Structures are given as C-alpha cells and as structure tokens.
Amino acid sequence: MWHSETQELLKESGLDWTFVQPTYFMQNLLWHAESIARDSVYHDDLGGPVAWIDARDIADVAAEALTGTGHEGKAYGLTGPEALTGEDIAALLSEATGRTVTCAPLPPGRAKAGMIGNGMHPDVAAAMVELASIAPKGFLAGIETTVSEVLGRPARRFRDFVAENSHAFTG
Template identity: 80%
Template sequence: MAWVDARDIADVAVEALLGAGHAGKAYGLTGAEALTGEEIASLLSEATGRAVTCASLPPNQAKAHMIANGMHPDVAAAMVELASLAAKGYLAGIETTVSEVLGRPARRFRDFVAGNRHAYVG
C-alpha cells in the first residue's frame, strides 16, 4: 500500500479549499511509495532498533484483536476489508496528487517513522 501521511492530506485539503482552480475537482491521495508489510516492518525495525516482523492473521482473528484493543467494530471490519484489497494488489497504485497540488513530493513512510520514533519506542 502507498500509505499517505495525514499532514499531506491536510495540506492538500487546505490548498483545495483556499487555493484557486480546485472547484469541482476530486483528488485521490497516496503516499510517495507503495510498501509491503515486510518493508514496513523493516523500516520500523531500523527506526526502533527492535526486531519487527510482519505476520498475517486470519481476517476474523485480526478483527477480534483490533476490537479487543479498543477499536470500534465497524472500523475493525473496514480495516479487515482494506487489508483484503491490499493483499490483492488493489491499493498498490501511487497518485501524484500531492506533488501536483502542493509542488512538493508526498512525505515518505520512512520519514514519518523517523519523525514519530518516540511513539514506537515509548
């Protein structure tokens, strides 16, 4: 998946709302790169100094785990559905919207992890 940084979403939204030439347009947003679960685990391992692995769970088990950890059941169901689409490659595309609208590249997942390292190492 090409995870998009929430700050890029906000920046594009501000430009679309306040800038000229966006009336009536709809924008698809993605991050700068599509990453596999294994690549994400590697980046997290690198940033934290801890071994992080990617493990697949059966959909019902994944949903139950999310709910047990406080996620609303409807959101957990949506996350499981999203994961099923990702596994089929449907979410691997990369949009250039962030760079087109903002004139700069989308933030990379690696940079997000580095900037938020404190959240992962407690």
C-alpha cells in the same frame, strides 16, 4: 468504494465539489505500536503492498482544496510516494528503532477483534478489514502524484514517518 453513491449525488447536485480520496493512513501503524515495542513484530493486517499516505498530507491537500482556486470538480486520489509490503515496513521499523523487527501476517478476524478491543466501533473495524482485504490484490499499491501537484512538494515518506515516531515503537 464506500463513498461512490454519495459522490454521485454531489456531482448531480449542481454544487461545487472536490473529492479527497486517500489510501491507507501512515498513522494507522500507531495502532500496532504497543505490540511492536513489546514483541518486535509488525503484525501485517494488509498482506500486500500499500502506498501509505501521511494524514498531514491529506489535511494539507484538503485545506488547499477548500481555500485555493481551481479545485472544483476534481477527485484527488492521495497516496504516499511508494508502495510498501509488510516486510518493507518491518525493515523500516528495524532501521528506526535499532532492533530487529519481523513481519507476521495478521488474519482478518484477529485484526478486527484487536481493533474492537482497542475501542473501535465494530462497523468501523469491519470497514477497515474490508479495506485491507483489497491490498493483496494490489488495489492499494498504485502511486499518485497528487500531493506534489497540489502542494508543490512531495508526499511525506513512510521512512520519515517511522523515524519521527520511533519512540512509539520502542516503548
């Protein structure tokens, strides 16, 4: 979406290239950790199903693409194994923390202000809000099998990420 012009230039350059194109990172949930711990509310800034990907899977695929063979000229769309709604995330947080966590929508303006307030550059915050705006349309819900195809193992599950980081959501 934002990278298409650069990608086209690389394709035309004659250089070998591999594109790693992840969807929304599981680690982005950690931006919400403090408010989840304090209020037991997941403020959903996406508003639609998303096939979240663990940044560690992105790194593993990128490392394989850089060091392995046969990846030249390929575009790797990366997702987790399931698309989750805000309500699904609240349920997983409840399970992992032993507390009832509810889901509440977070309007784009408040999401952007919160990101900037936490030190994110305004242009990056605007890009994140723009990305989130396509979730309700289902554009972040597609499931790719690239992680398992490239690495020979399944992509990490959101449930496992939340369980591994449950301490961050309990304060």
